[in-house]
Amino acid sequence: MSGNGQKDSTRCERLRMTQQRRVILEELRCNNIHPTADALYGIVRKRLPRISLGTVYRNLEILTALGEIQTLELSGSQKRYDGVPQKHYHIRCMHCDRIDDAPIAPLNTLEDELYGATVYTIMGHRLEFVGLCPDCSDNAEARRLAEQSLALPAEPY
Amino acid sequence: MSGNGQKDSTRCERLRMTQQRRVILEELRCNNIHPTADALYGIVRKRLPRISLGTVYRNLEILTALGEIQTLELSGSQKRYDGVPQKHYHIRCMHCDRIDDAPIAPLNTLEDELYGATVYTIMGHRLEFVGLCPDCSDNAEARRLAEQSLALPAEPY
DNA sequence: ATAACTGCAAAGGCTTTGCATGGAT
DNA sequence: ATCCATGCAAAGCCTTTGCAGTTAT
Numbered sequence: 257m258s259g260n261g262q263k264d265s266t267r268c269e270r271l272r273m274t275q276q277r278r279v280i281l282e283e284l285r286c287n288n289i290h291p292t293a294d295a296l297y298g299i300v301r302k303r304l305p306r307i308s309l310g311t312v313y314r315n316l317e318i319l320t321a322l323g324e325i326q327t328l329e330l331s332g333s334q335k336r337y338d339g340v341p342q343k344h345y346h347i348r349c350m351h352c353d354r355i356d357d358a359p360i361a362p363l364n365t366l367e368d369e370l371y372g373a374t375v376y377t378i379m380g381h382r383l384e385f386v387g388l389c390p391d392c393s394d395n396a397e398a399r400r401l402a403e404q405s406l407a408l409p410a411e412p413y
Numbered sequence: 414m415s416g417n418g419q420k421d422s423t424r425c426e427r428l429r430m431t432q433q434r435r436v437i438l439e440e441l442r443c444n445n446i447h448p449t450a451d452a453l454y455g456i457v458r459k460r461l462p463r464i465s466l467g468t469v470y471r472n473l474e475i476l477t478a479l480g481e482i483q484t485l486e487l488s489g490s491q492k493r494y495d496g497v498p499q500k501h502y503h504i505r506c507m508h509c510d511r512i513d514d515a516p517i518a519p520l521n522t523l524e525d526e527l528y529g530a531t532v533y534t535i536m537g538h539r540l541e542f543v544g545l546c547p548d549c550s551d552n553a554e555a556r557r558l559a560e561q562s563l564a565l566p567a568e569p570y
Numbered sequence: 571a572t573a574a575c576t577g578c579a580a581a582g583g584c585t586t587t588g589c590a591t592g593g594a595t
Numbered sequence: 596a597t598c599c600a601t602g603c604a605a606a607g608c609c610t611t612t613g614c615a616g617t618t619a620t
Contacts, residue, residue: 272574272619293610308577313610315575331486331539333585334609347533359530367542373516376504378544379559382488385524387535402536429594429599450585465602470585472600490610491584 271322277315279303284325284339290346290355292334330355330384349389350405351398358385428479434472436460441482441496447503447512449491487512487541506546507562508555515542 283299284291291299297312316337319325328336330348336355338346345358367378392398440456441448448456454469473494476482485493487505493512495503502515524535549555 270574270620274575274618276576306577308579310578310611311576314612317611329488347527347531347535349533350536356531356533358527360526366540369517370504370515370542374504374513374544375547376506376513376542376544377550377556378504378542379507379563380543382539382541382543383523384539385527385533385535386537386539387531387533390532393534399534406536427595427599431593431600433601463602465604467586467603468601471587474586 271318276300276304276307276311277319279307280312280315281319281324281339284319284337286339288339288357290328290336290338292336294334296337328355329382331386345383345385347385347387349392350386350402351388351392351395354389356389428475433457433461433464433468434476436464437469437472438476438481438496441476441494443496445496445514447485447493447495449493451491453494485512486539488543502540502542504542504544506549507543507559508545508549508552511546513546 279300280296283296283303289295293313293316294309296316297307297309300307300312316325316327320327320337323341326338326341326343328338328346330336330346332348332353340357343362345360345362346355347358348355363381363383366381366383370376370378388398388402392402436457437453440453440460446452450470450473451466453473454464454466457464457469473482473484477484477494480498483495483498483500485495485503487493487503489505489510497514500519502517502519503512504515505512520538520540523538523540527533527535545555545559549559
């Protein structure tokens, strides 16, 4: 951190479209799998076997800052990356962690109810649906585990 | 991992209310700060100076499984813990990461629009508001940074 | 020559886990 | 005696970073 508050704003005098950067962007754009950095690394390595994981992370950060892709902070410990930079919601499979787009338009009035009710200046929201993907819906054990994870005991101790 | 698929379901023949567990629960209940594990560790250590961070994590996991508290996976890399086990939404300050309850009732019809529109079996949603807390709202630099972080360039490369 | 970029490996931050010890029934 | 819980330290997982070498202008 070079002490100007922004995370790297001294870079990018002129940006180069390297092989690595292009392939990362292409692979994110040409499918819709919302991969983790590591999964994308595996995909990109088929075309560029010598690329490093650090390069993948660095380019994902740069492409996000440029608005070419978006970095998703969904539930789960790993970040996901989306080749579509426009805001949209996602749905996560509770059993296999697959992520898909949620076919629903942005809810721009969601924060209206909060105006005046909170001391915060509200600037947006993050919404994520959870459920079971088709494959896991067909799996009885996956359904059982999912339902169990939603049930909270919450009885007096 | 002892090979039964569940994460520790073999424990809890009889659960003990130890000093450590009680203090952790009390400190989560008596205030509303949604601390990280490490922040809670700092708080609890004032009363139990010899407690370890591992014990804090272990008890947070157990108390969550019991439904006594909830573990929040909000944006940001660290988990937060909430002494109120009932589902409710939260709002996060984009500048200082303070978390408060969002004064809005659960939106139980949110997933209705998705029925039939997705191949997933929808089972719930996670919603989080983002904005600026009162202190950071008063801070011009915080406001500038927050607005800047919301603006996506998204121009052709 | 300059500045951006890369591969590699090390370091970092947060969380989980193994192990020997301690405490309650 | 049993078994749950603890403190401590090490390991793990994901991500970031330092550095020396490479590439494009």
